[in-house]
Amino acid sequence: MIKPYTAVGLVPTIRGIRSRKDIQINLDHLKHLVKAANWLSAMDLPVRLMAIPEGALQAFNDEVLDMDHVQYARKCAIDIPGKETDEIGKIAREWNCFIMAQAKARHPDWKDRFFNVGFILNPKGEVILKHYKVSPLYPVEHSVCPHDIYDWWIEKYGRNLEAFWPVVDTEIGRMGIMMANEGSYPENARALAMNGAEIVYRASYPQICTSWRPIWGPIFFSLRTPRPLIPLAGTLISSITRARRSASSSTAADRVTSPA
């Protein structure tokens, strides 16, 4: 039986990167943030899962600055697993918890391309799931997605739920990932559920599309009156971590809070 546990959703400050080495700044920040969040959140139940929001490693310069895809793939995209996920793996090992996160990442078979990839690490620091975002935020995000190379994708991975909405069985439940604009399509949530997901990482999305509103009318209101964009992570967000944010976040000169 799976005993109840706490899941922590981190809300870090993120710094837009211009090269892969800049990611270390964001990783360092995450390591600091995790300490307070994990310590305080584990008072009642153990923290077995931490969610790091979309953009936490690289931010969104590829989108905001409309960067050249090939250049970004070469200079900024990571490999999963790779040195960055190894660093996150250290956090998983230190705190003995699963971690769900995201990065713009390369696929080993696709040179000069990057995808938007959600991934899960186990408490040993091993990558146990990769989810390639199936619904990028089209007007601004130009990550390649499986449907963009559909014929190749089904040839390699099959034409089934697992090929597009993978889940992984773990000691804390069966986990899957649904990032940002994927939530705009109810089919993605249903597909994950149909593939057996029990815990879903529901990553960052600009607020205009996440706040409650009646159908139609207020959409226009929201679009015309932009509010601060707050990155969110995970379906199981701990309000405690948000309170801790102000205490542990540093000021970022090149801050980007425009998740896709």
Place this chain on the structure above:
Amino acid sequence: MIDVEALRDHRARAQWDNWMKDIRTELYQIVYEKPIYPKNLYLNRVPMKHSEYREKVIKRQIALMHERGIWKKPER
């Protein structure tokens, strides 16, 4: 107030949140390929009452989800 022209204007101009133009139908077909809820339930009979429906439909549907491995059975 219902402003249908605003809806039509939005659909004609918005890049982002008029999602229907971007549905990747090849993917979503996969989700519903296997039937789940029984069709034609009342083609040849009157609708059931609560207890019969619970036995013949609800329990069977839950069992189906477990048999397919979509849901895991609870341990408690």
